[in-house]
Amino acid sequence: MVKKQIVGISLITFMLSLLFVFPFLGTFFSGNSRGTAFENNTISPFFLQNENSHIVFVYFGYVGCAKICTPSLEEISSAYRNLKDVEPRLKLYFVNLDPTQSSDGPDIFAKAFNEEFQGVYATQQQIEELSRAYNLAITGRENEMGHTSSLFMFVKRPSGYVLKNIYATHPYPIKQIMIDLQKVQ
Numbered sequence: 001m002v003k004k005q006i007v008g009i010s011l012i013t014f015m016l017s018l019l020f021v022f023p024f025l026g027t028f029f030s031g032n033s034r035g036t037a038f039e040n041n042t043i044s045p046f047f048l049q050n051e052n053s054h055i056v057f058v059y060f061g062y063v064g065c066a067k068i069c070t071p072s073l074e075e076i077s078s079a080y081r082n083l084k085d086v087e088p089r090l091k092l093y094f095v096n097l098d099p100t101q102s103s104d105g106p107d108i109f110a111k112a113f114n115e116e117f118q119g120v121y122a123t124q125q126q127i128e129e130l131s132r133a134y135n136l137a138i139t140g141r142e143n144e145m146g147h148t149s150s151l152f153m154f155v156k157r158p159s160g161y162v163l164k165n166i167y168a169t170h171p172y173p174i175k176q177i178m179i180d181l182q183k184v185q
Helices: 002-030 069-086 105-111 124-134 174-184
Strands: 055-061 091-096 118-120 151-157 160-167
Touching (some): 151 174
Parallel strands (some): 091 118
Antiparallel strands (some): 055 151
């Protein structure tokens, strides 16, 4: 009986760990850390309806996330000035994946890293739609939520914003992101 429980717990732990490792496997084995490029993706997020910037970055996380969001947003913030040198109208949106937070919490959290970052509150239904549209790996809703720390690049087209790249490796490939920014200008 104890052996079955240990095997079951080990199997569950292994499967959950794949949620965090999977986004990095492609770039690890290929030696390519440029990000994943997309073409003709026409899913435009609800929070970009009134946005006018040509290029927008989106980071999905939650307010108070110390293990994943904080280091990622600090890394993005430190590179943001260099990215804005390439694309001055560049915007970054932090989308909160925890609907139990206050509606102003995401913007306060995002601005703690950079005054120009925009925080977005999303309802449970909106989170579910975003999760399906962008294959967001979200685990655990209790004390601490697990999620991917990918950076999404959206480019404005006449039909709306389209997903152009997803950067999943850490540290983020800032030089490649700058090249990608130049390509889509």
